[in-house]
Amino acid sequence: MTHTSGTRRARTDRLVSWAGALAFAGLLAPVLGLVLWSLLEALALGGFELRLFAALVGSLELCALALLFGLPTGLLAGLHVAELAGPRVARAVRMIADVLAGAPPLLFGVLVHSTVASFTGASSLLPSALALGLFIAPAMARATEELLSLVPEGLREAALGLGLAPWRVVLFVCLPSVRSSLGGVALALGARALGEAAPLLFTAGAVRGLGAAVFGDSPSLALGLYASMSSADPAEQGKAWAAAFVLLVTVVAASALGRSVGERRA
Amino acid sequence: MSASARAKVVVEDLRAWFAAPGRPASEATSALSGVSMRFAENEVTALIGPSGSGKSTLLRCINRMHEVTRGAGVGGSVRLDGVDVYGAKVDPVEVRRRIGLVFQRPNPLPMLSVRENVLAGFRLAGEPVPQAEELVESMLRRVALWDEVKDRLDRPGTSLSGGQQQRLCIARCLALRPEVMLMDEPCSALDPVATARIEELLNELRSKITIVVVTHNLQQAARVADSTAFLHQGELIEHEPTSVVFTNPRDPRTENYITGRFGRTTGS
Amino acid sequence: MPLLHTDSLYENELSRLRESVLLMGAKAEELVSRAMRAFSEHDAGAAKRLVALDEAIDALEVAIDDLALLVLARRQPVASDLRFIAAVLKMVTDLERVGDLGVNICERVAELGASPSFPDTHAELEQMGRDSVAMLHDALDAFVRGDEALAREVLVRDARIDEQYARIFQSLVARMTESAGTVDRATRLQSLARYLERIADHATNIAEMVVFMVKGKDVRHSQRGTRGG
Ligand SMILES: Nc1ncnc2c1ncn2[C@@H]1O[C@H](COP(=O)(O)OP(=O)(O)OP(=O)(O)O)[C@@H](O)[C@H]1O
Ligand SMILES: [Mg+2]
Numbered sequence: 001m002t003h004t005s006g007t008r009r010a011r012t013d014r015l016v017s018w019a020g021a022l023a024f025a026g027l028l029a030p031v032l033g034l035v036l037w038s039l040l041e042a043l044a045l046g047g048f049e050l051r052l053f054a055a056l057v058g059s060l061e062l063c064a065l066a067l068l069f070g071l072p073t074g075l076l077a078g079l080h081v082a083e084l085a086g087p088r089v090a091r092a093v094r095m096i097a098d099v100l101a102g103a104p105p106l107l108f109g110v111l112v113h114s115t116v117a118s119f120t121g122a123s124s125l126l127p128s129a130l131a132l133g134l135f136i137a138p139a140m141a142r143a144t145e146e147l148l149s150l151v152p153e154g155l156r157e158a159a160l161g162l163g164l165a166p167w168r169v170v171l172f173v174c175l176p177s178v179r180s181s182l183g184g185v186a187l188a189l190g191a192r193a194l195g196e197a198a199p200l201l202f203t204a205g206a207v208r209g210l211g212a213a214v215f216g217d218s219p220s221l222a223l224g225l226y227a228s229m230s231s232a233d234p235a236e237q238g239k240a241w242a243a244a245f246v247l248l249v250t251v252v253a254a255s256a257l258g259r260s261v262g263e264r265r266a
Numbered sequence: 267m268s269a270s271a272r273a274k275v276v277v278e279d280l281r282a283w284f285a286a287p288g289r290p291a292s293e294a295t296s297a298l299s300g301v302s303m304r305f306a307e308n309e310v311t312a313l314i315g316p317s318g319s320g321k322s323t324l325l326r327c328i329n330r331m332h333e334v335t336r337g338a339g340v341g342g343s344v345r346l347d348g349v350d351v352y353g354a355k356v357d358p359v360e361v362r363r364r365i366g367l368v369f370q371r372p373n374p375l376p377m378l379s380v381r382e383n384v385l386a387g388f389r390l391a392g393e394p395v396p397q398a399e400e401l402v403e404s405m406l407r408r409v410a411l412w413d414e415v416k417d418r419l420d421r422p423g424t425s426l427s428g429g430q431q432q433r434l435c436i437a438r439c440l441a442l443r444p445e446v447m448l449m450d451e452p453c454s455a456l457d458p459v460a461t462a463r464i465e466e467l468l469n470e471l472r473s474k475i476t477i478v479v480v481t482h483n484l485q486q487a488a489r490v491a492d493s494t495a496f497l498h499q500g501e502l503i504e505h506e507p508t509s510v511v512f513t514n515p516r517d518p519r520t521e522n523y524i525t526g527r528f529g530r531t532t533g534s
Numbered sequence: 535m536p537l538l539h540t541d542s543l544y545e546n547e548l549s550r551l552r553e554s555v556l557l558m559g560a561k562a563e564e565l566v567s568r569a570m571r572a573f574s575e576h577d578a579g580a581a582k583r584l585v586a587l588d589e590a591i592d593a594l595e596v597a598i599d600d601l602a603l604l605v606l607a608r609r610q611p612v613a614s615d616l617r618f619i620a621a622v623l624k625m626v627t628d629l630e631r632v633g634d635l636g637v638n639i640c641e642r643v644a645e646l647g648a649s650p651s652f653p654d655t656h657a658e659l660e661q662m663g664r665d666s667v668a669m670l671h672d673a674l675d676a677f678v679r680g681d682e683a684l685a686r687e688v689l690v691r692d693a694r695i696d697e698q699y700a701r702i703f704q705s706l707v708a709r710m711t712e713s714a715g716t717v718d719r720a721t722r723l724q725s726l727a728r729y730l731e732r733i734a735d736h737a738t739n740i741a742e743m744v745v746f747m748v749k750g751k752d753v754r755h756s757q758r759g760t761r762g763g
Contacts, residue, residue, distance in 0.1 A: 153335075158373035158435075160334055162387040163363030163442065172390045176377050485610050512612045514750025525615045526544065527537035 031252070038245040045238025052221075052242055056250070059221040062128055063194045069133025070193075071186055074140025081141070082148035083170045094145070100138035108134040109199040128220070131199040136189045143185040147178040180261055187258025191251045197222035221247050271306035274347065274476040275328060275365075275446060278302050281341035282323050282332055282500075294339065297323040299500045301342075305446070310468055310477045312491030312508065314484060316523065319497040321480040322370055325448040328478070329365035330358040346446070363387075366444030370451050370480075372431035374423030374438075380415050383423035383434055387442040405437040408470075410463035428455040436464065446476040453486065465490050484524055488512045496520045547605050548615065551598065552678070555622055555629075558594040559674040559740075561587060562629045563667055565636035566733060569643060570663035573726070574656075576648045581640040591633035598626050617750060621743040625677070628736040632670065635729045635736075642722045642729075649719060655705055659726060662698045665691070666730045669737035676744045685744035688737060689753070695734035702727040 042048055077097065081090045112131040151174045159173040160166070175182070200223045221243050228240035280301045285294035298320045305311050313321045326332040328344050330351060343350045351361045374383045384402045388395045395401060402419070406412040411433040415426065423434055432455050439447060453461040468477060468490045481487050487494050488508055495505035496517070504517045515521045522528065539545040565587045572581040602623050605611060611619055669688050676685035706720040706727075745753045 154369070154371060154373045155375065157331065157334060157369065158375060159386075159390065161329070161331055161362060161367045161369065162390065162438070163359055163366075164387075164390050165359050168390060168392070173375065173377075179377075484612060488612070513616060515613050521613050522537050524612045526539050526541055528540045 031248075035245065035248050035252075038241045038248060042238055042242035042245050045234055045241060047235075047238030047240065047242030049239070049242075052239070052246060055221045055224055055243065056246055059194055059247075059250075062125060062132065062220055063190050065125060065129035066132030066136055066193050067186065067190050069130055070136025070189070071140055073133070074137040075144050075182075077137070077141035078144025078148065079170060079175075082145040083166070083174070094142075097138040097141045100134070101142060105135050105196055105198040108132075112199075128200050132193045132196065135196060135199050136193055139189055140185065143189075144182065147181050147185075148174055151177055183261045184258045187254055187261060191254035191258065194254065195222050195247055195251050197226045221250075271309055273304040274307035275305040275478075276345040276348075277304075277324070277328065277342070278345070279342040280324070280327055280344065282320070282327050283339050284335065285337040285339065287337055289337075294337070297500055298327065301497075301500075301502045303495060303502055303505050305476055305478055306493065307476050308473045309492040310472050310479060310490050311505075312487035312494040313478060313480045313497060314482070314487050314494060314524070315497035315503075316528075320500040321497055322450050323500075324497065325367060325450055325478060325480060328446075328448060329367050330361045331367055333358070363442065364444060365446040365448060366439040366442055368436050368439050368447070368449040368452050370454075372428060372435050372455070374426070374431050374434050376422060376424045378423055379420045380423050380426065380434065381419040384437050384441055386438055401441060405441045406434075408440060408467055409433040409437045410460055410467075411437065429457065429460060432456060433460065433464070436467075444475065446478070447471070449477065449479045451480055451482065453481070453483065461486070484512070496523065498523070544605075544609055547601065547609070548618065551601050551605065551619075551622055554594060554598045554601065555625060556674065556678055558591055558598065558626065558629050559670070559677075561591050561594065562632040562636065563670050563674070565591065565633055566639065566663070566670070567667045569636050569639040570660065570667070572640065573643045573646075573663070574660055576643075576646070576651075578644040578647050581643040584640045585637055588633045588637045591630060595626050595630045598622065602626075614747075614750075617747045621677075621747040624743050625740050628739045632733050632736050635733050638729050639726060642726050646719065646722055651719075652705075652709060652716075652723070655702060655709075655723060658698065658702055658705075659723065659730070662695065662702065662727065662730045665695055665698070666734040666737065669695070669734050670740070673737045673740040673744065676741060677747070680744075680748050682745055682748040685741040685748070688741035689745075692734055692738045695731055699727050699731040 077093060081093045081097075085093065108131045112127045112134065116127050116130055148170075155177060156169060156174060159169040164173070197220065200220050225240050225243040225247060228236045228243065231237060231240075280298055281296070282298040283294035283296045301320075301324060313324065315321055323332060326335075327340055328351075332338050332340055340352065343352060345351070346361065346365065349356070351358075351365075374380075375386055378386055381402050382389060384405050385395050385398055403412060403416075406415065411430060414430060415434075418425070423431065426434060432452065436449070436452055453464050456464065465486065468479065471477060472492070479487075479490065491508045493505060494508045494511040496503045496511065496515070496519070498519055503519050504511070504515060506516065510516075511520065512524065515524065539548070565584060568584055568587075569581060572578070572584065602619050605619060609615070669691050672684055673688045675681070676688065703724060706724050710717050710720045742754050745751060
């Protein structure tokens with residue numbers, strides 16, 4: 001009895017772990033495939049050139065600036081909803097954040113282009129960063145709220161019981177306790193912003209046409225990739241593949257970093 | 267409760283309830299239904315009663331922690347030195363500072379070290395702590411924890427054992443020099459030696475601050491408390507000098523509870 | 535007490551204690567009443583045999599003490615349980631003393647043998663013996679039933695025993711002054727009367743403990759006046 005059920009259990013165990021491994025491989029394959037494919041294509045078409053790095057630096061700059069806009073806004077909104085707002089306000093803010101997070105990223109570009117960009121000039125870093133920031137903020141707000149709601153009630157009570165003002169409790173007890181997770185979220189959002197081209201279509205270079213010079217002008221690797229890939233010129237396509245490779249590696253690295261930051265001490 | 271002692275805290279017709287989120291207060295479960303009692307200044311009052319009788323709720327109402335729970339509500343009044351702590355002009359933060367609460371479950375702040383946990387009340391409030399090292403040592407000594415943790419003051423407070431955390435939380439509360447200290451089963455996870463030390467501490471503190479201690483250990487109540495109150499299903503059944511409660515309680519419900527008679531009738 | 539202890543082992547220990555005290559009380563009562571019967575019947579032999587009963591009483595005292603201490607250590611009784619244990623511990627010493635006094639009676643009866651008696655004193659002593667035994671009996675009864683009224687009634691009866699004792703004492707003193715030949719016998723009868731008076735005192739103590747046990751009220755000093763002891 002016990003023997004047969006024991007072997008059956010062992011067999012089930014093996015089956016499940018094989019299935020798991022298979023699924024994992026199924027997910028990993030496209031990523032690895034994409035990285036490899038883009039690398040091979042870029043090498044074959046001679047896509048790697050120094051200007052690529054200028055674009056990468058530009059991308060990172062843009063990303064950093066976008067985070068500078070998006071993270072504090074999102075964080076404050078999330079804080080407000082989680083700790084201070086009444087249930088009705090909280091529900092409203094949450095809904096807006098959800099709508100924004102679900103909106104097509106392209107729209108942010110349109111929005112910024114039609115408002116801010118008319119003052120700053122069509123293609124400068126600032127409106128691009130603003131558009132990306134708008135894309136980041138709602139996700140950050142939701143993540144903040146979610147993480148704060150996971151802070152154990154006991155911790156909050158411990159701090160309040162010590163006679164601390166509620167805002168101090170949020171700032172110095174609740175937030176620090178989810179600090180690393182928040183850091184992870186921020187990095188992951190940065191990685192997504194890095195790879196996002198859509199919001200930039202209207203704010204960075206798109207309006208100025210996509211030529212051979214696109215890498216030089218555009219601060220965005222992602223946008224450059226989009227533009228060059230649409231070109232019929234093999235050399236331009238080679239650049240696109242090279243850009244794709246660099247972008248992929250950067251995004252994967254940033255995500256992994258974010259994950260590891262989030263997991264440490266979480 | 268000696269008749270001469272001044273009342274530090276006076277609770278009057280205190281009602282407390284918990285409403286499920288989104289439901290009206292009329293459907294709430296009642297935890298306290300009209301409790302009135304006095305806590306004599308600089309004495310130790312023990313609260314005893316079966317699980318769920320409202321002991322923790324009463325403590326939490328006294329220092330305005332009850333309202334922190336979502337859906338929780340309070341009625342009636344709690345006066346500290348004659349001032350209603352639920353008054354419109356009273357800042358709950360101030361109340362909690364004057365009336366310390368040691369929670370039923372030990373809750374050291376996880377991101378802080380043992381040392382910083384003792385100082386948490388000052389540090390997190392942005393107040394400077396002169397002679398912090400001395401304060402940490404003397405507080406940890408008072409709760410008989412110093413010898414156990416003096417070599418790991420920089421480790422997280424949560425790395426201590428349950429009983430050590432419990433004493434750490436008492437030290438943290440004590441460091442703020444509250445006028446009233448509410449302790450919810452402060453010795454539930456302590457060995458007999460640590461328990462004896464905490465009881466000794468209560469003895470030292472008696473005549474300096476007002477203490478209310480919830481305990482399921484009746485012998486402990488008998489040992490440390492000047493007066494003992496018996497709570498049952500959200501009501502105060504009796505509150506008498508401890509010697510009376512444990513030798514000759516007035517109410518048969520108290521008698522049945524403290525002698526361990528619950529539900530079995532002689533007929534069966 | 536309408537409710538039993540939730541812990542049935544504890545309940546068992548307490549009822550064992552109650553039963554042992556009762557058994558001890560019954561034996562003490564039996565010893566005294568049989569000693570007094572031996573006195574009525576001038577039966578020196580029976581009096582000597584009764585001494586064995588006292589050994590059983592002593593053994594019970596030790597057993598009850600042990601059990602009571604065990605319960606104290608194991609259960610830390612409070613309220614009515616605590617008063618019960620306290621009452622038991624005190625009653626046991628009273629009952630043990632009653633046993634000893636019973637033995638003393640037997641010794642005096644054996645010494646008296648079949649020598650001629652003073653019929654009126656004799657009758658009075660028999661009456662006093664019955665009254666003392668009845669007090670002891672009622673005090674134990676009050677203990678078993680937790681009957682405060684009965685216990686208080688026992689307290690009142692002590693005064694009558696004291697009167698009887700004084701009367702017997704007086705008449706024996708009178709006899710001794712009448713004729714020196716009676717001294718030997720009269721002092722023995724006097725001792726007997728004193729033993730009975732002491733037994734009634736112990737019964738009174740027991741009744742006081744019963745009042746304390748039931749009401750949590752110490753009546754030892756407030757009752758002094760009525761006891762006249
Ligand atoms: N957060 C809560 N939400 C809803 N009901 C609660 C909550 N906390 C307590 N109650 C209810 O309030 C009543 C009193 O609870 P309380 O915690 O004061 O009891 P207690 O006497 O401290 O019990 P214990 O000895 O088990 O700690 C109980 O009926 C309980 O179910
Ligand atoms: Mg509780």
